[in-house]
Amino acid sequence: MRIKPFKGLVPESSKTETVASVPYDVVSTEEARKLAEGNPDSLLNVSRAEINFEDGFDAYSDAIYAKAKTNFNQLIDSGVLVREEESCVYIYRQIMNGHSQTGLVAVSHVDDYNENIIKKHEKTRPIKEDDRTKLASTLRAHLGPVFLTYRNDNNINEEISNFVKLNSPNVDFVADDGVQHTTWKVTGGGKFPDLFESIPMAYVADGHHRSASAARVSTEFRNRENPQTCQEDYNWFLTVFFPDNELKVLPYNRVIKDLNGLTVEDFLLEVKKLATVTVSDNSPPVSPGITKMYISEIWYELQWHNESDDPVESLDVSVLQELLLGPILGIDDPRTNSRIDFIGGIRGSAELERLVSSGCSAVAFSMHPVEVTQLMSIADNDQIMPPKSTWFEPKLRSGLFIHTF
Numbered sequence: 001m002r003i004k005p006f007k008g009l010v011p012e013s014s015k016t017e018t019v020a021s022v023p024y025d026v027v028s029t030e031e032a033r034k035l036a037e038g039n040p041d042s043l044l045n046v047s048r049a050e051i052n053f054e055d056g057f058d059a060y061s062d063a064i065y066a067k068a069k070t071n072f073n074q075l076i077d078s079g080v081l082v083r084e085e086e087s088c089v090y091i092y093r094q095i096m097n098g099h100s101q102t103g104l105v106a107v108s109h110v111d112d113y114n115e116n117i118i119k120k121h122e123k124t125r126p127i128k129e130d131d132r133t134k135l136a137s138t139l140r141a142h143l144g145p146v147f148l149t150y151r152n153d154n155n156i157n158e159e160i161s162n163f164v165k166l167n168s169p170n171v172d173f174v175a176d177d178g179v180q181h182t183t184w185k186v187t188g189g190g191k192f193p194d195l196f197e198s199i200p201m202a203y204v205a206d207g208h209h210r211s212a213s214a215a216r217v218s219t220e221f222r223n224r225e226n227p228q229t230c231q232e233d234y235n236w237f238l239t240v241f242f243p244d245n246e247l248k249v250l251p252y253n254r255v256i257k258d259l260n261g262l263t264v265e266d267f268l269l270e271v272k273k274l275a276t277v278t279v280s281d282n283s284p285p286v287s288p289g290i291t292k293m294y295i296s297e298i299w300y301e302l303q304w305h306n307e308s309d310d311p312v313e314s315l316d317v318s319v320l321q322e323l324l325l326g327p328i329l330g331i332d333d334p335r336t337n338s339r340i341d342f343i344g345g346i347r348g349s350a351e352l353e354r355l356v357s358s359g360c361s362a363v364a365f366s367m368h369p370v371e372v373t374q375l376m377s378i379a380d381n382d383q384i385m386p387p388k389s390t391w392f393e394p395k396l397r398s399g400l401f402i403h404t405f
Contacts, residue, residue, distance in 0.1 A: 001108070001112065001117065001118075001150075001196045001197065001199040001200075001201070001202055002108065002109045002111075002112055002196075002197075003089070003104075003106040003107065003108055003189075003192065003193055003196045003239070003241075004087075004106060004107055004189065004193055004236065005087035005088050005089045005106065005107075005186070005187075005188060005189035005193070006087055006088070006089075006106070006107045006233075006236065006238075006403055007083065007084050007085075007086065007087045007088070008083075008084055008088075008238075008401050008402050008403050008404065009076065009081045009082065009083055009084075009141075009401075009402040009404060010081070010082060010084060010400065010401055010402070011041075011080065011081060011082075011399060011400070012079055012080055012081070012082050013170075015041055015080050016171050016173060016400070017173050017175070018039055018041040018042065019041050019042065019043055019075070019080060019081070019399040019400075020043070020173075020175070020181070020397040020398070020399045020400050021035065021036070021042050021043040021044045021047065021397065021398050021399055022035065022044075022177075022395060022397070022398070023047075023144055023395050023396065023398055024044070024047040024048050024143075024144065024398065025128070025209070026344060026395055027048075029048065029050055029051060029055075029059065032044045032048040032051050033051040036048075036051055040074075041075065041080050043075075043143060043398050043399035045068075045071045046068050046071045046072045046075070046139070046143060047068075047135070047143050047144065047398060049064050049065070049067040049068035049071060050064050052067055052071070053067070059131075060127070060130075060131055060134075065134055065135060065138045066138075068135060068138065068139065069138050069139055072139050072141065081402065086187050086188065087187075087188065087189065088185050088186060088187050088188070088189070089104055089105060089106040089186045089189045089190070089192050089193075090104070090105040090106075090183045090184065090185055090186065090400075090401060091103075091104060091105075091160055091163060091164060091183065091184040091186065092104070092105050092181075092182075092183050092240055092396075092400075093164075093180075093181075093182045093183075094179055094180065094181055094182075094394045094396075095179065095180040095182075096178070096179045096180075096248075096393060096394040097178070099248055099394075100246070101242050101246040101247060101248070101394075102160060102164075102242070102246065103240045103241050103242035103243075103246075104156070104160065104192055104196075104240065104241045105145060105183070105238070105239070105240050105401055106189070106192065106193075106196075106239060106241070107236035107237060107238060107239065107403055108146075108148070108202075108236065108237060108239040109235060109236055110214055110215045110218040110235050110236070110237060111230070111235070112202075113211055113214070113215050113237075114215055116382070117200075117201050117202070118148065118201070118202050118203070118204060118211065119201055119202070119203045119204065119379035119380070120204050120208060120211075120379065120384070121203065121204065121375050121378050121379045121383075121384065121385045121389070121390075122204075122208050122384060122385050122386075122387055122388070122389060122390075123208075123335060123384055123387055124208050124209050124212050124335070124387075125209070125335045125336065125387065126335070126336065127336075128209045129209050129212050129213055129216075131209075132209050132210055132212075132213035133212075133213035133216045133217055133220075135213075136213055136214065136217045137217050137220060137221075139404075140234075140404055140405050141402055141403065141404045141405070142210070142214060142237050142238040142402065142403040142404075142405075143398055143399070143402055144207075144210060144238070144396065144398035144399075145207070145210075145238040145239055145240045145396055145398075145401070146204060146206075146207035146210045146211045146214070146237065146238065146239045146240070147204070147205045147206035147207050147240055147242070147392060147396055148202040148203060148204060148205060148207075148239050148240065148241050148242070149202065149203050149205045149241070149242050149243070149244045149247055149372065149376075150199050150201070150202045150203070150241055150242075150243060150244065151199075151243070151244055151376075152243040152244055152245045152246075153195070153198070153199060153243065155195055155198070156192070156195050156196070156199075156243070157243065159190070159191055159192065159195060163184060163186060163190065164184060167184055168184075169182045169183060169184050170183055170184065170185045171183040171400065175397065179394045179395075181397055181400065183400060183401075196241070202241060203375060203376055203379050205242070205247065205372075205375070205390070205392050206390070206392045206395075206396075210237075211237065214237035215237075217234060218234050218235050218237075221234040221405070222234075222235075232405070233403075233404070233405035234405035236403065236405070237403065238401065238402070238403040240396055244372050244373075244376065247372050247392060248392065248393055248394075249369045249370060249371065249372060249375075249390055249391070249392060250344065250345030250346055250369055250391040250392070250393050251284065251285075251345040251366065251367040251368060251369040251370075251391060252317070252342050252343070252344060252345065252367065252388045252389060252390060252391045253342070253343040253344075253345060253347075253352055253364065253365060253366050253367055254320070254325070254340060254341070254342060254343070254364065254365045254367070254388075255340070255341050255343060255352060255355050255356070255360075255361035255363070255364045255365075256325070256329055256331065256339060256340055256361060256362055256363050256364075256365075257338075257339045257340075257341075257360070257361055257362060258339060258362050259329065259362050259363065260328065260329045260330040262328075264295060264296050267295070267328070267363070268295075270324075270328050271293070271300075271302065271324065271328075274302075274304065274305060274323045274324060275291075275302035275303055275304045275305055275323075276302070276303040276305070277300050277301070277302055278300065278301050279298060279299070279300060279301075280292060280299045280300055280301035281299055282294070282299050282349035282350075282352075282353065282366075283349070284345075284349070284366055284368070285301070285316075285366060285367065285368040286368075287368060288314075288316060288368050289303060289304055289306070289316065289368075290302065290303055290304075290316075290368060291304070291316055291319075291320055291365055291366065291367060291368070292349075292365070292366035293363060293364070293365055293366075294349075294352050294353060294356050294363065294364040294365075294366070295356065295362065295363040295364075297356075297357065299349075304316070304319045304323065306319045306323070311374065311377055311378050311381065311383065312378055312383045312384070312385060315370060315374070315385060315386070315389065316367055316368050317367060317370070317385070317386045317388075317389045318385070318386055320365060320367070321334060321386050325340070334386065334387050334388070335387045341355075341361070342387075342388040343355070343364075344391040345367075345369065345391045345393075346391065346393050349366060352364035352366060369390070369391075370385070370389050370390050375390060
């Protein structure tokens, strides 16, 4: 793996908590607007600039990206964001409900992504990839890091542990959601670039759209600016590496807006042809091969009639898509179909119940989470999971470090 320190933008020390925001893609426009309300320093004013416009305004119009650039420049000009004096990497620790994960923030080379040294396990949704590409190109900045994982390495663990013991953090706060965020600045990068040379590959855990857009932006700027070395800053993108044994994976649940013309009764008859169906409760599925379904105020447990041993085809999200969502509900391509939404497991069963009971959706599916080992095995085989197969917690805060080019 090629990593290096970078001279990025960071919040001025008294502004860290007001700048740092949730990732752009875990909240709706309405939720982002509420989070940033009364706080012009919030990075959501840049990463989700549509919150500065009226409801219904086209979130992908040129005006949105122009506003993002204006807001970004304002944060810099006002001293809310400041430039590091030297190139750095950062140790980044998060603690959520007693679960701790500690990783390294650095920039990675897009050629490692293009050459599949940084491995993917999901396809992107075109509209979202286009959006992040245009935003990064407009700002000449990567606002949020790509969440990468790698197979646990004792030498890296030891170096992180030793540095943390001997140095005080430069950032330490608890966000509104109760997650503690702590960072240590490693000026010059220390031993970490050399240590990561022994890591043969990394895996995109979260951030497929950000990494794909970073590669596209690099190509755009190479074509535009005639690079001489491919070491220019636009050839690098913002990443955080966490060892695989520290990750916590939650399910990525599904809700469907309608039953594709079927009555509830007819739909249930179709489901019973595909799975053993029993009335259940709102607890999560206890094991692979089981999915929970909520419809007409009732929870059901589905035990799928599926015997595939293919690592992708046997995933519950694949079984649901191939047996039910596609042929019965008409969700042919979940990346582009507007009738499906994806709900992170952190929101629990209550959010699925709310969406169905309110009439926003007709049916909800509660999934069993994918294991990290499954993710790595699938990526190693150059296979692709269905979109939105995994939800990692805790989420990385955007705005703690920004890479510009």
